[in-house]
Amino acid sequence: xxxxxxxxxxxxxxxxxxxxxxxxxxxxxxxxxxxxxxxxxxxxxxxxxxxxxxxxxxxxxxxxxxxxxxxxxxxxxxxxxxxxxxxxxxxxxxxxxxxxxxxxxxxxxxxxxxxxxxxxxxxxxxxxxxxxxxxxxxxxxxxxxxxxxxxxxxxxxxxxxxxxxxxxxxxxxxxxxxxxxxxxxxxxxxxxxxxxxxxxxxxxxxxxxxxxxxxxxxxxxxxxxxxxxxxxxxxxxxxxxxxxxxxxxxxxxxxxxxxxxxxxxxxxxxxxxxxxxxxxxxxxxxxxxxxxxxxxxxx
Amino acid sequence: xxxxxxxxxxxxxxxxxxxxxxxxxxxxxxxxxxxxxxxxxxxxxxxxxxxxxxxxxxxxxxxxxxxxxxxxxxxxxxxxxxxxxxxxxxxxxxxxxxxxxxxxxxxxxxxxxxxxxxxxxxxxxxxxxxxxxxxxxxxxxxxxxxxxxxxxxxxxxxxxxxxxxxxxxxxxxxxxxxxxxxxxxxxxxxxxxxxxxxxxxxxxxxxxxxxxxxxxxxxxxxxxxxxxxxxxxxxxxxxxxxxxxxxxxxxxxxxxxxxxxxxxxxxxxxxxxxxxxxxxxxxxxxxxxxxxxxxxxxxxxxxxxxxxxxxxxxxxxxxxxxxxxxxxxxxxxxxxxxxxxxxxxxxxxxxxxxxxxxxxxxxxxxxxxxxxxxxxxxxxxxxxxxxxxxxxxxxxxxxxxxxxxxxxxxx
Numbered sequence: 079x080x081x082x083x084x085x086x087x088x089x090x091x092x093x094x095x096x097x098x099x100x101x102x103x104x105x106x107x108x109x110x111x112x113x114x115x116x117x118x119x120x121x122x123x124x125x126x127x128x129x130x131x132x133x134x135x136x137x138x139x140x141x142x143x144x145x146x147x148x149x150x151x152x153x154x155x156x157x158x159x160x161x162x163x164x165x166x167x168x169x170x171x172x173x174x175x176x177x178x179x180x181x182x183x184x185x186x187x188x189x190x191x192x193x194x195x196x197x198x199x200x201x202x203x204x205x206x207x208x209x210x211x212x213x214x215x216x217x218x219x220x221x222x223x224x225x226x227x228x229x230x231x232x233x234x235x236x237x238x239x240x241x242x243x244x245x246x247x248x249x250x251x252x253x254x255x256x257x258x259x260x261x262x263x264x265x266x267x268x269x270x271x272x273x274x275x276x277x278x279x280x281x282x283x284x285x286x287x288x289x290x291x292x293x294x295x296x297x298x299x300x301x302x303x304x305x306x307x308x309x310x311x312x313x314x315x316x317x318x319x320x321x322x323x324x325x326x327x328x329x330x331x332x333x334x335x336x337x338x339x340x341x342x343x344x345x346x347x348x349x350x351x352x353x354x355x356x357x358x359x360x361x362x363x364x365x366x367x368x369x370x371x372x373x374x375x376x377x
Numbered sequence: 378x379x380x381x382x383x384x385x386x387x388x389x390x391x392x393x394x395x396x397x398x399x400x401x402x403x404x405x406x407x408x409x410x411x412x413x414x415x416x417x418x419x420x421x422x423x424x425x426x427x428x429x430x431x432x433x434x435x436x437x438x439x440x441x442x443x444x445x446x447x448x449x450x451x452x453x454x455x456x457x458x459x460x461x462x463x464x465x466x467x468x469x470x471x472x473x474x475x476x477x478x479x480x481x482x483x484x485x486x487x488x489x490x491x492x493x494x495x496x497x498x499x500x501x502x503x504x505x506x507x508x509x510x511x512x513x514x515x516x517x518x519x520x521x522x523x524x525x526x527x528x529x530x531x532x533x534x535x536x537x538x539x540x541x542x543x544x545x546x547x548x549x550x551x552x553x554x555x556x557x558x559x560x561x562x563x564x565x566x567x568x569x570x571x572x573x574x575x576x577x578x579x580x581x582x583x584x585x586x587x588x589x590x591x592x593x594x595x596x597x598x599x600x601x602x603x604x605x606x607x608x609x610x611x612x613x614x615x616x617x618x619x620x621x622x623x624x625x626x627x628x629x630x631x632x633x634x635x636x637x638x639x640x641x642x643x644x645x646x647x648x649x650x651x652x653x654x655x656x657x658x659x660x661x662x663x664x665x666x667x668x669x670x671x672x673x674x675x676x677x678x679x680x681x682x683x684x685x686x687x688x689x690x691x692x693x694x695x696x697x698x699x700x701x702x703x704x705x706x707x708x709x710x711x712x713x714x715x716x717x718x719x720x721x722x723x724x725x726x727x728x729x730x731x732x733x734x735x736x737x738x739x740x741x742x743x744x745x746x747x748x749x750x751x752x753x754x755x756x757x758x759x760x761x762x763x764x765x766x767x768x769x770x771x772x773x774x775x776x777x778x779x780x781x782x783x784x785x786x787x788x
């Protein structure tokens with residue numbers, strides 16, 4: 079608590095100094111917050127451990143007021159014949175892929191929002207309805223959203239889903255890293271229910287160490303690649319795998335932050351309003367000169 | 378010569394067989410529009426989680442903004458550079474831009490899931506978002522366009538305010554107000570004219586920035602960091618062709634001769650503008666080495682080729698020819714090709730180029746989506762017709778005009 083107070087104080091002090099000295103600060107830009115705390119949380123998904131029981135799907139629905147049905151029904155593996163994507167009625171899904179190494183043991187991959195460190199949705203959202211929170215989660219604010227779906231265009235993982243069949247108050251639905259649960263000290267619903275500990279919740283920095291350790295200790299079991307460690311500038315959710323990630327339906331992405339160059343272009347065009355104001359002055363000048371020329375001609 | 382051309386309301390009937398057809402198209406569009414508002418976007422469109430944006434954003438919004446570029450390009454030519462020769466086209470171009478942008482706003486209103494929150498960007502800012510920039514600029518520009526149109530309204534009513542019944546007492550004050558407004562606008566208009574040009578340059582380019590964030594989801598033929606520049610250059614090069622295109626259609630529709638003298642002169646400026654656009658488009662392709670995709674016979678590569686060859690190269694060659702500039706038919710064809718090219722470019726950028734990483738189906742607009750888009754276009758044409766019948770927008774050769782040169786030459 080004391081630590082928190084100190085941080086809040088420092089933040090306030092920083093903003094106050096920035097305001098007084100007339101320096102632009104992140105806080106003054108009126109952009110949505112994107113906090114990258116050193117202590118932000120993350121999840122490590124070990125696809126070599128997951129057994130595809132789909133209990134996480136059931137727990138997730140319960141935690142988000144989505145009709146979930148009976149847990150027993152989730153033993154049905156027939157839905158896994160086709161690739162599924164997170165949708166408005168399932169914020170996480172488990173997909174199954176053939177295992178080349180051992181055909182008897184298919185590989186199961188849990189899919190949900192990756193909670194990027196530099197989220198494209200946060201950058202794109204016209205009203206700043208998306209924010210990156212201090213605990214690592216990327217959450218959506220229903221009171222701001224206008225339903226433009228630009229977040230869906232921007233997301234490199236194709237995660238946000240939209241309620242297309244609602245005429246009034248359609249929501250953008252995606253995993254919120256169980257923001258309401260972790261706030262009161264509970265584990266994310268999927269992490270809590272996982273019977274085989276395929277998903278580990280913890281500080282992101284520590285999870286990277288854990289993952290590296292596992293790769294080091296079992297080099298024949300894992301590919302030397304933590305998916306999400308550097309992809310699109312790093313994500314809160316990270317994966318371990320024994321096969322190539324492309325074979326498990328992961329998009330091949332670079333290590334640059336997800337918004338890419340769009341923010342630089344945007345701020346380049348607007349750099350403290352210098353370009354627009356210069357253009358205005360230039361046009362005004364041309365207008366004045368041509369006007370004078372013309373009135374001279376007509377004299 | 379200039380005195381010969383004076384904007385005046387056109388004395389024609391509103392209803393023609395063509396107008397009836399347009400009304401039917403509007404009714405059909407409104408039917409599906411009602412479906413969207415009562416049952417949700419999903420019932421009327423083919424949009425889904427893979428394809429969040431479709432025809433409405435690609436055509437109604439993106440192409441709408443581009444094709445209304447005649448407003449700011451003509452303002453730059455006529456008002457900023459003071460090329461008096463082109464005054465006859467300024468009002469029609471302004472009206473098209475005003476209506477075009479109005480329908481862009483309507484298009485956004487229809488496409489967003491929570492239309493009743495359309496005002497949110499005014500108070501909830503995200504300076505990182507290209508969409509926010511486009512939204513704010515378009516809102517401001519629509520306002521500027523309406524202010525620029527006001528003098529046409531005051532011109533219509535000054536000295537002719539004739540309210541009936543108990544309102545007749547207001548005749549004098551209203552007239553006084555109009556005169557005041559007219560005077561005030563006359564003094565300050567240059568501020569709005571320049572503002573309009575600046576706002577247009579900003580959002581025409583930011584519209585290109587929109588898709589940059591889609592990154593690898595967009596086909597490499599279109600995905601480039603210079604997208605904003607390409608959008609701006611294409612908007613500038615489509616402005617005048619659009620004016621020529623609609624001037625000739627309006628002339629044919631109302632049964633008078635198009636002002637070929639002005640239109641040919643305007644046509645002369647198009648080739649260099651198109652040339653610059655083409656140079657940047659090709660240059661970008663060469664630098665990024667994306668021409669390799671043209672060898673694959675896929676839908677995107679074919680669409681790209683059509684866009685460049687039919688929409689830029691052919692009209693560019695046409696506009697370089699004297700014969701084309703002098704012929705109404707050829708000038709119209711060349712202009713129509715440029716309009717088509719930019720329309721296709723916007724559709725390509727927002728729809729064709731978009732490839733979701735997890736693709737389960739291909740997007741093609743539904744009948745409902747097409748109906749709404751075509752309905753809006755028809756509605757725009759009808760409102761344009763109503764306004765030019767009522768307000769002094771289109772310049773016609775004035776029959777009653779007696780050139781006073783007859784007498785002055787003698788002296």
